[in-house]
Amino acid sequence: MFGLSQFHKGIALRLLAALLITVMSAAVHGAAKTVPVGQIMFWRSALAIVPIIAYLIYLGQFPHGLRTKRPGLHVTRSLFGAFSMVLSFVSLAYLPVANAQALAYLAPVLTLPLAALLLGERLTMAVIIAVGLGFAGVIALLWEALDLQGQGTLIGIAAGLGYAATMAFVRVHTKRMTESESSSAIAFYFAIVAALAGLVTLPFGWISLSAEAFGWLVLAGASGGIGHIVANEAVARAPVSALAPFDFTGMVWALGLDLVIFAQFPGALGLVGVACITGAALLVSFRGQRT
Incomplete structure (x- = not known):
């Protein structure tokens, strides 16, 4: 390179x-205007x-790279992940991409106290400050949402x-x-x-896709899948702690993308919320570099 x-x-x-993951989020936001979640x-x-399969073939790991020692863990992780994906898509359906992405940044902030509870990791002052800052951002987003009547903003938040x-x-x-499973197998x-979880919703009212809607869906699938591969390649070349702030x-x-494609932009309180949550996530990332 x-x-x-x-x-x-x-x-x-x-x-x-x-960039690819943000494009995926924007594509989901675009599709959600007409397509069921x-x-x-x-x-x-x-x-x-x-x-994902193309990547495994490129690495010479298909199909043996999909072997698993603990299939039960894949089922649990995938079911929770699928539920999480539904919530993410609902958030993107009702919120601008930037607001939905800011809320998604709470995940690494919340991961640390959860890791302290379930994995016995140390809960530091930096983590406590980050959690507080993150939730201050959420309050700012909620406060702005109270002024946006009839737009489903509270549902999105x-x-x-x-x-x-x-x-x-x-x-x-x-x-x-x-500890026992490859990242490619987990993703696959x-x-x-x-x-399959999405397919189960077919009897509940899928729509005939327009060319525009299908284009959004293809973009979401391609950018999401390629984004996962590119992220894996990044981790193979540099420490995770050094890469995290660039997320x-x-x-x-x-x-x-909100401004150029969807003509949307957060208000003053929304920008404060975005800044607080992003700052909290950055604090968590830089903490990771020091530990």
Whole structure:
């Protein structure tokens, strides 16, 4: 990659991953204007399987890279992950991409106290401050939502909070799984379970897809699947703690996509909330670099 060191290649790949995941969120937001959440979930997950398999073939790990020693853990992780995905998509359906992404940043903040409770990790003052700052941001978003009548904003915020809480559990659970399971296998089985969960909603009213809606779904599946691969490649080249702060460039992309594509932008309190939550997540990330 133009003579860059492995470390700097890792940073470049992490920046690309942040962009791809933000594009996926924007595509889900665009599709959710007309497409039911279950239908979005099916297409997002089913289409993501293609790049995951292609990645395994590229690494020479297909199909043996999908072998698992603990299938029960995949079922638990995938079911919680699928529920978390539903909440994320509901949040994106009712909120601007930047607000929904800010709420998603609460996941790493909530992961740390949960890890202290379930894994016995130390709860430091930095974690306590980060949690407090994160929830101050949520209060700011809720306060702004009270002025937005009839837009389902409170539903979006509640779903975003639910997503952050369930994703915190998923992250702790996944950390345990990585002791015996590959990240590609975890991603593959999650995509299978999430696609099946989305398919179950077919009798409840899927729609005939317009060209625009199908385009959003293809973009969501492709960017989500490729984003996972690029994130894995970044981790292979640089320490996780060094890469973590670059995840938050996604907020810049989210604000830009909201403005350019959807003509949406948070109000003053919304921006305060976004800043507080992003600051809390950054504090958690820099704490990770020091420990």
